[in-house]
Amino acid sequence: MTIEQMEEYLEVVMCNYNAHPTSAHYGKSPLQFLREESEFALRRIDASVSASWRNLLKIELSVPVRARDGHPPHIHYLKVEYTNDLLRAADMLVGKDIVITVDLTDLRTVEAQAFGGIPLGTLFARGPWATFVHDERLRKRLNREIEDGNFHWEEGKDPEQIVNQLLRRAKHSAAAEPDRPKSPPPKRTEAKPSRAPRLIADVAKSMDFDIEAILGAKLKG
Incomplete structure (x- = not known):
């Protein structure tokens, strides 16, 4: 929403409020209350040194x-x-x-x-x-x-x-300080797909076993 649109919106809201009867004004709108009972609606602020609001x-x-x-x-x-x-x-x-x-x-x-x-x-x-x-x-x-x-x-x-x-x-x-350039958002680094786990049986298939070296003389006997 632009500033002009916001001003137009607030103007409509205020006009509607001032024209709508309220219980605070005894069933009258604020504009009607000001027009008919101005002596009660307008109050002068006490500007004296001893005023309570001070x-x-x-x-x-x-x-x-x-x-x-x-x-x-x-x-x-x-x-x-x-x-x-x-x-x-x-x-x-x-x-x-x-x-x-x-x-x-x-x-x-x-x-x-x-x-x-x-x-x-x-x-x-x-x-x-x-x-x-x-x-x-x-x-x-x-x-x-x-x-x-x-x-x-x-x-x-x-x-x-x-x-x-x-x-x-x-x-x-x-007023003279230029707007600081916004730092670019950090680049996302796509995670490399993790290597799928290999079953022990698959690992065993890809390895060359020297049975004789492992069992040694037990096979010869």
Whole structure:
């Protein structure tokens, strides 16, 4: 089936669905329901910061507070250091776990609290990670590129611009890469017909026996 045929097929399916009465629309078709009861059919999404659907994109997890090599207390999440003024002064939390709330669509900051519900405020990512909006998927991809030696932060340059350049190069190289020729299937080697087993009697017929040599003097006697 070609793409054009698939589009025509989907168009017919959608038209039939929109014109067919369903129990979900109280015996009316979707088009009829939209036309007659539009105030109930159309709902505006809550775009506020406190909208409940935003919680679906957040996770909570516990992480240890660290302080080593002369660094003040901080945490690590996906290989990036986070801290704030309150956590830097909380030496008593070093070695203990705190709870962080991560917005998977924006990893520049995380919300933190100590066990018992004591708020620690917003922790900020250190370095270039705090300067541009990035989600969990992009963070993991950049970490892989850094480990493979394909990406590094350049001092004095806008981090977001550097990331966009990397993504454009990856997109262009993927588009320019020719399709790999498919290797031909391995040739079938026809098995040679095995030699039919020969009966012992047949083998005996084809062999010359020297009875005298075998039995020796017993025949002479």
